[in-house]
Amino acid sequence: MRALIRPRPLAGTVTAPASKSEAHRLLICAALSDRPTRLTLNGTSEDIDATADCLRSLGAEVLHEEGSLVVTPIRRVPDGPLLDCRESGSTLRFLLPVAAALAEEARFTGSGRLPERPIGALQAAMARHGVSFSADRLPFRTSGRLQAGAFDLPGDVSSQYVTGLLLTLPLLSGDSLLTVHPPLRSAAYLDITLAALRRFGVRPREEGGGADLPRRFQLSGPQAFHTPGVLEVGGDWSGAAFFLAAGALTGPVSVRGLDPASPQGDRRILDFLKAFGAEVSLRKDAVTVAPGSLRGLEGCPLDVDATPDLLPVLAATAAWADGRTAFVNGGRLRLKESDRIASTLSLIRSLGGRAEETPEGDGLIVQGGGLVGGTAEGFHDHRIVMAAAVAASRCPQGVTVTDAEACSKSYPAFFEDYARLGGDVHVL
Numbered sequence: 001m002r003a004l005i006r007p008r009p010l011a012g013t014v015t016a017p018a019s020k021s022e023a024h025r026l027l028i029c030a031a032l033s034d035r036p037t038r039l040t041l042n043g044t045s046e047d048i049d050a051t052a053d054c055l056r057s058l059g060a061e062v063l064h065e066e067g068s069l070v071v072t073p074i075r076r077v078p079d080g081p082l083l084d085c086r087e088s089g090s091t092l093r094f095l096l097p098v099a100a101a102l103a104e105e106a107r108f109t110g111s112g113r114l115p116e117r118p119i120g121a122l123q124a125a126m127a128r129h130g131v132s133f134s135a136d137r138l139p140f141r142t143s144g145r146l147q148a149g150a151f152d153l154p155g156d157v158s159s160q161y162v163t164g165l166l167l168t169l170p171l172l173s174g175d176s177l178l179t180v181h182p183p184l185r186s187a188a189y190l191d192i193t194l195a196a197l198r199r200f201g202v203r204p205r206e207e208g209g210g211a212d213l214p215r216r217f218q219l220s221g222p223q224a225f226h227t228p229g230v231l232e233v234g235g236d237w238s239g240a241a242f243f244l245a246a247g248a249l250t251g252p253v254s255v256r257g258l259d260p261a262s263p264q265g266d267r268r269i270l271d272f273l274k275a276f277g278a279e280v281s282l283r284k285d286a287v288t289v290a291p292g293s294l295r296g297l298e299g300c301p302l303d304v305d306a307t308p309d310l311l312p313v314l315a316a317t318a319a320w321a322d323g324r325t326a327f328v329n330g331g332r333l334r335l336k337e338s339d340r341i342a343s344t345l346s347l348i349r350s351l352g353g354r355a356e357e358t359p360e361g362d363g364l365i366v367q368g369g370g371l372v373g374g375t376a377e378g379f380h381d382h383r384i385v386m387a388a389a390v391a392a393s394r395c396p397q398g399v400t401v402t403d404a405e406a407c408s409k410s411y412p413a414f415f416e417d418y419a420r421l422g423g424d425v426h427v428l
Helices: 020-031 046-055 089-102 120-127 157-172 185-198 236-251 265-276 308-318 331-333 342-349 382-392 404-409 414-420
Strands: 003-006 012-015 037-040 061-065 070-074 082-084 106-109 139-144 150-156 176-183 203-207 213-218 231-232 253-256 281-282 286-290 326-330 354-355 364-367 374-377 398-402 424-427
Touching: 003 382, 012 414, 020 037, 020 089, 020 157, 020 185, 020 203, 020 231, 037 354, 037 374, 046 061, 046 082, 046 089, 046 404, 061 139, 070 382, 082 089, 089 106, 089 120, 089 139, 089 157, 120 150, 120 157, 150 157, 157 185, 157 213, 185 265, 203 354, 231 354, 236 253, 236 265, 236 286, 236 308, 236 414, 265 281, 265 286, 265 308, 281 331, 308 326, 308 342, 308 364, 308 382, 331 342, 342 354, 342 364, 342 374, 382 398, 404 414, 414 424
Parallel strands: 012 253, 037 231, 082 106, 150 176, 374 398
Antiparallel strands: 003 398, 003 424, 037 070, 061 070, 106 139, 176 213, 203 213, 253 286, 281 286, 326 364, 354 364
């Protein structure tokens, strides 16, 4: 699906979608819990639905009710369950060890770029503890139950491996020690995981950490997950970042439903927009961003190691700043739904801007001065499509973006909210 977006400033107020990161983790904890849980949230997405469907395959009941998901926990796992993770890396990496703890055999499949995305280190750690795999990439079958013990993981590939084991090891018969070796990428996502576990009464004992020290988590087992009954899924800073950036370009834009104290790392979007020169204000009920004199940040490169999902929209913002902006430490972006360094570069150039990869190949240098418009490829990547739409709000000419349906992966109502803020979108 292509979308034609005519230039029109965005301003007004929207509500943040439910946090995908929180929803994945809370759904899994609820499915492992002692009794039913009601998760209140303002809508789901394809990735959240993928996790819900995989939990159903494992024997949980997940019912959609207005404004909530009601989860009845797993009591009996069917023989050889099939878990279709679709395009969700979180679903695969979180539920791979969970399924191996609950089932003697399980089957996994997926689509899009998911079979190409790395899981080797997680498979290797599980193989050392009783699990064998029919293949090293999707589709495959697991055989054998995961056993407790000492687990070692690299921290520089994906924090999702660590989350998967943190969710699983309390289920095992015996105590486990999980060691994560530095450098640890996207550490804020582990904070989301630990917060979810605490809400269900599971508290790993942590020691170590720091730039050059391993982080160690001691998890006794088996432990019971105790639901508080009703939980609210917070607003998603990752999805809200697009409209907050639009506020910096054409706003003001206010987003309701965001917690400034959230463990979500992408709340740093406010720090980045302030650094560009946007005006940012926080009230009890909303976060507001308004335009300012945007300036490039080349003198102080913007490190996206902890917030890789923000690169596309920050690059679109940088294209309108005065001067150059360098984005560094984003090598893992090449392993997302698209190669997001290459696809973000293509987006900026397709719309008439100037950008290049960093010499190290792990980031971008974006030259400010504005964009023009044109046709941009969406690369079947929700964050590229949404970044194109944000850029289009200020382009003097219209923008056509392909693969506009990709927004459903994380933010199905994105174009509805875009229009609510005054955007002019036509599906072609």
